[in-house]
Amino acid sequence: KQEVTQIPAALSVPEGENLVLNCSFTDSAIYNLQWFRQDPGKGLTSLLLIQSSQREQTSGRLNASLDKSSGRSTLYIAASQPGDSATYLCAVPRSGGGADGLTFGKGTHLIIQP
Amino acid sequence: NAGVTQTPKFRILKIGQSMTLQCTQDMNHNYMYWYRQDPGMGLKLIYYSVGAGITDKGEVPNGYNVSRSTTEDFPLRLELAAPSQTSVYFCAARAFFGQGTRLTVV
Numbered sequence: 001k002q003e004v005t006q007i008p009a010a011l012s013v014p015e016g017e018n019l020v021l022n023c024s025f026t027d028s029a030i031y032n033l034q035w036f037r038q039d040p041g042k043g044l045t046s047l048l049l050i051q052s053s054q055r056e057q058t059s060g061r062l063n064a065s066l067d068k069s070s071g072r073s074t075l076y077i078a079a080s081q082p083g084d085s086a087t088y089l090c091a092v093p094r095s096g097g098g099a100d101g102l103t104f105g106k107g108t109h110l111i112i113q114p
Numbered sequence: 115n116a117g118v119t120q121t122p123k124f125r126i127l128k129i130g131q132s133m134t135l136q137c138t139q140d141m142n143h144n145y146m147y148w149y150r151q152d153p154g155m156g157l158k159l160i161y162y163s164v165g166a167g168i169t170d171k172g173e174v175p176n177g178y179n180v181s182r183s184t185t186e187d188f189p190l191r192l193e194l195a196a197p198s199q200t201s202v203y204f205c206a207a208r209a210f211f212g213q214g215t216r217l218t219v220v
Contacts, residue, residue: 034209041214043214044206044211089157099162100162100164100172101172103159104157106154107156
């Protein structure tokens with residue numbers, strides 16, 4: 001059974017810092033990995049999707065990397081801003097390409113101090 | 115675009131009551147999902163559907179039922195509500211999520 005772990009569970013940093021969120025998964029036979037953002041009382045928003053054939057994906061100040069062999073992914077946030085404060089969730093398909101849903105980590109609760 | 119719409123946003127149920135959480139999407143996606151999220155936990159898959167007329171159990175299906183008569187709608191039914199079903203429920207169409215339904219069973 002696939003398990004996803006996210007470290008740290010919570011992080012508080014001053015505005016402007018670069019930071020790294022970590023995600024690990026137990027079954028390396030994944031088709032892709034996805035990072036989501038969740039704001040309080042809201043649904044999830046997909047940030048980045050990395051296919052198994054890719055090493056990284058970038059969107060603005062966000063960069064996600066994937067190392068299947070070691071079962072790890074990182075989300076790098078450059079020049080953090082207070083608006084980045086949210087919970088960040090990592091997810092992988094339960095099986096195959098994900099038609100049968102995703103397995104999520106518990107998330108990293110991020111606070112960016114102004 | 116509305117995306118994925120869930121109703122209601124909040125609900126309080128008494129133990130033993132039943133209710134249906136509504137979910138509708140306007141993106142014409144075949145794949146739809148119901149997850150629950152407990153405090154400090156990741157999302158757990160309850161049920162999923164790969165198309166109209168096709169549903170299957172996820173990781174935590176006990177106490178729930180679903181139907182998928184159209185591509186747009188994927189309602190989740192709670193029968194005989196229990197305190198353990200207090201949670202936030204999210205519906206998704208592929209990787210697009212609704213805003214959630216916060217359910218409290220007392």
